[in-house]
Amino acid sequence: MAVITQSAYQTLTEQTAKELVRKLGLFDQNEELNVREIGDGNLNYVFQITNPSTNKRIIVKQALPYAKVVGESWPLTVKRATIEANALKIFKSYNPKLVPEVYYSDEQLAVTVMEDLSHLTIARTGLIKGESYPLLSKHIGEYLAKTLFFTSDFYLHPTKKKELAKQFVNPELCKITEDLVFTDPFFDRETNDFEERLSEDVQQLWEDDELKLEVAKLKKAFLTEQEALLHGDLHTGSIFAGSLETKIIDPEFAFYGPMGFDTGQYFGNLIFQAITRNGEKRAEILTSLKEFWETFEIHFTELWNCSDTDPYRHTHGYLQSVLNKIFQDTLGFAGCELIRRTIGLAHVKDLDGIQDESKRIQCKKMTLSVGKMLIKNREEHGDQQSVLKSLNHLLDQATR
Numbered sequence: 001m002a003v004i005t006q007s008a009y010q011t012l013t014e015q016t017a018k019e020l021v022r023k024l025g026l027f028d029q030n031e032e033l034n035v036r037e038i039g040d041g042n043l044n045y046v047f048q049i050t051n052p053s054t055n056k057r058i059i060v061k062q063a064l065p066y067a068k069v070v071g072e073s074w075p076l077t078v079k080r081a082t083i084e085a086n087a088l089k090i091f092k093s094y095n096p097k098l099v100p101e102v103y104y105s106d107e108q109l110a111v112t113v114m115e116d117l118s119h120l121t122i123a124r125t126g127l128i129k130g131e132s133y134p135l136l137s138k139h140i141g142e143y144l145a146k147t148l149f150f151t152s153d154f155y156l157h158p159t160k161k162k163e164l165a166k167q168f169v170n171p172e173l174c175k176i177t178e179d180l181v182f183t184d185p186f187f188d189r190e191t192n193d194f195e196e197r198l199s200e201d202v203q204q205l206w207e208d209d210e211l212k213l214e215v216a217k218l219k220k221a222f223l224t225e226q227e228a229l230l231h232g233d234l235h236t237g238s239i240f241a242g243s244l245e246t247k248i249i250d251p252e253f254a255f256y257g258p259m260g261f262d263t264g265q266y267f268g269n270l271i272f273q274a275i276t277r278n279g280e281k282r283a284e285i286l287t288s289l290k291e292f293w294e295t296f297e298i299h300f301t302e303l304w305n306c307s308d309t310d311p312y313r314h315t316h317g318y319l320q321s322v323l324n325k326i327f328q329d330t331l332g333f334a335g336c337e338l339i340r341r342t343i344g345l346a347h348v349k350d351l352d353g354i355q356d357e358s359k360r361i362q363c364k365k366m367t368l369s370v371g372k373m374l375i376k377n378r379e380e381h382g383d384q385q386s387v388l389k390s391l392n393h394l395l396d397q398a399t400r
């Protein structure tokens, strides 16, 4: 039930954000509070509310009725706030330590009030600075094995699964991904954004029919396969990291889709770091990629072996074929992520933050090559060792 009676959507201000947390009883009426708008994503306002004397902090997040990255000319449903709050609750139920707590959500105001995580760092920001997060990939591997398995037909009753899938129909946010990840970067579209020095590489990509056929198949999988409840936007900017702790945030793109989309977005975003680093720091990322998939496989297999929902569970070869499919999808979706973050609308700081122009262009050419390799060869790579070998080989050649 709504704590605040609100007939229509209104954009929060620092003042109304403060009033809200007081009304919710999260702070006393007489507590002195500081407010800062700290949202650095593409879509929402994020207010951090602090009592400076006790250091207690709370986050109030509000979905804006448009995409902040473009402006008011791109209207966007605020229903995504409810999707996000509900997804956070479901994901937390499977991974209590890896997802923040939601204290309150209001559908009308598109507001979610939740745990503050400012003792941690956004993984992308930390990784760009060269920080090491030895547990990050193990945590993400475990988180994904659990969320994907427990929300799939391998675990849920088919009726329950279909009800959940209905609750998470998210057409507007999916359309953003369909356009910005799977379509625009592969055609000459206005939303694309790339340096003049990449024009030749981009032209080649647009003329590569073999690549486009494979991207079309991946887009079809994204549009039609309802395998599990996905986070839907699991890049390193949607993860808070510390040396011991990891928290997955921002599932406003959540919907029922192919499992390999979430694993692929994480995999692809780590590859940006493998490309921009050298020597031992690069090796750290390659180890992290290896740990990610190994952990995912171990947990997924364990859950598979314990569950008794699916009568085909012990059929020889079935689990392996499911894991192979997720792995191939992971590579393909990772490839799309690498390409779209290089030449599409929404870029990443891993690349755009490189000040030296020649180095930046060289890295971007590499993300395009690795992206194409992953998409085209995804079915030939039988296991992760062979992918990491190809990746290493490509990167070594470029560094020489």
Ligand code: SR1
Pocket: 041, 042, 043, 067, 069, 176, 177, 180, 233, 346
């Ligand atoms: C208009 S939104 C652009 C991108 O930001 C989000 O985080 C998603 O990745 C989306 O593609």
Ligand code: MG
Pocket: 041, 042, 233, 238, 250
């Ligand atoms: Mg986001």
